[in-house]
Amino acid sequence: MLSVSRENELVSEDDFIGQITTVEIDQLLPADLIRLDGISEEHVALIADSELCTPPIIVHKATMRVIDGMHRLRAAILRGDDSIQVKFFDGTLEAAFILSVTANNAHGLPLTAADRRAAAARLLALCPDSSDRAIAAIVGISAHTVAAVRRSTEQTAQSNSRVGRDGRVRPVSTVEGRQKAAELMAARPDATLREVAKKTGLSLGTVADVRRRVLRGDSPVPAGQSGPAGSVNSPAASAADGADPGLDVTASWRQLTRDPSLRYTSHGRQLLRLLKAHSSVAQIAHSVPSHCSQNVALLARECAQAWGQLAQRLEGPRPNPADGLD
Template sequence: MEPGMVDLERQPVVEVEIGSLSVEGSPRSTGEDPDHVAALLGVDVTLPPILVHRATMRVIDGRHRLRAALLLGRTVIEARFFDGDEAEAFVLAVRVNVAHGLPLALADRKHAAERIVASHPHWSDRMIASVSGISAGTVAELRARSGDSGREESRVGRDGRVRPVTGAERRRRAGEIIRANPDYSLRQIAREAGISPETARDVKNRLLRGEDPVPARRGGSAVRDEAVAPPRPPVETVGPPAGRTPGRDWTAVVERLKADPSLRFSEKGRDLLRLLALHTATADAWDDLIDSVPVHCGPVVAYLAGDFARLWTDLATGVELNIPETG
């Protein structure tokens, strides 16, 4: 299990002397927010236990709750302990402070991503992005700026799988799979090598012609990352509407999908239809949603929307790989 993904709810809650705790090394550079502390002081419920790194007694999560307890004159506070190393504790601090409570400022999230790139260079850009609450592209820029880009031959993704960093390495891996399993379909090759079916087809054709699976570089540029499948026509005639404006003709397409018995009469199919139907709002409705987001919730909503968009991209790629091959 990756650091930060441990089931913290199973850790016992204990009382800890407040004087033994430290808030140094926090990803939050601005310290406590007085308004947030005041809001906690006015809450008439028991606050959740804070999270503490046992080895250093640093507060991983709960700095504002700690300040509120001090202002109330308390000498002990309820806490759960985390037993990983310091790098893992920092990753966990970033993860939980991005996911809930008072969100980290963008500058803090970028600085946190820089630290995680240094401490976990084997993690993929998307993995680090999911922890730090910024885009994978921004992580890639930070990695390149640090000089660590390209040092690792492979990286661990969000799903725990290890994949080659470059498109060239994925193509070579596909070539090995084809040589060892000549009867594999393009879909099987693509799934195991982490490439698109079209790239798998190109690699297979190159091997049949006696060529290297990696195309020659043009003008000294590296082979493009080809992990994500390019668009291809669907098998059925139910195609997407022209244009990408939210709500534009989507309702009619979703209604056609709702009429498909294979989706309508299965539990997972109905779940998918409900998710698709959520996105059929008009452009004006989307604008209203944007305007309804309070400023203080903006960073969290923006992060969640971006992360959910990446999940939809993963779903699109997975469905693409499952489309039967023709010809």
């Protein structure tokens, strides 16, 4: 089952019509290609020469436009076939596009990084209220990359809320929610985290962070965060919320991996491994059992705060080693 969220499904198994059927090729319309380079004739030739049975292509019933399987369709034409096996889809055009992206990620010729970013931009235009993580799960890129695409796409409609993968609507800014949570905790000290989260619309992890801050006597809102989410002005908050859109993360990573002071020291290699770990966040999220989700989310937020503190120290004035010598 494919969806932007569990409760607000755009694609479901019920949208597929009947069994696999055979359709005349001249009745089909070409797909709205998500590949920037178009059809790979080399891949088409490989399919045409293969004797293996290929899965049916997916076609949008209302328009007879191919959703998934243009390479298989071209291979059938190259072989001189007049018909091809089809599985019909009866969802909306938006759902058909989501299905096209997920199907191309699941099998066949992989989408390039540029293809995925372009698909993310289109999904943001179709579903501007969906969270970065929900879009990332569909396209197969990181949530940070989706956030960068969202910022760079000026024509994308912006919203004050996001629909997460769990179907819940959460405000983009948590400032007002954090303040309300702190007020609720003061008025009802016995209120559970889940009760406060339900009344404020915040996640359990955010509510837990508010409670820790209140107990320490700190402000419920992290330093530097004000206004809409992402409107943070401290280096630590910027690092925790996402990379600078003008920063080439790939180039920075390559530069660090070539640095002998990191590559040939144990602490340096450990740092490189930790920095690289974020690239597999999407895969890790899928592997976390539901009963562990809240604990993992809570610890992940703690790690994010620790990384933010590290970034703040590194971006601040560095002490002179000589100052510590006797």
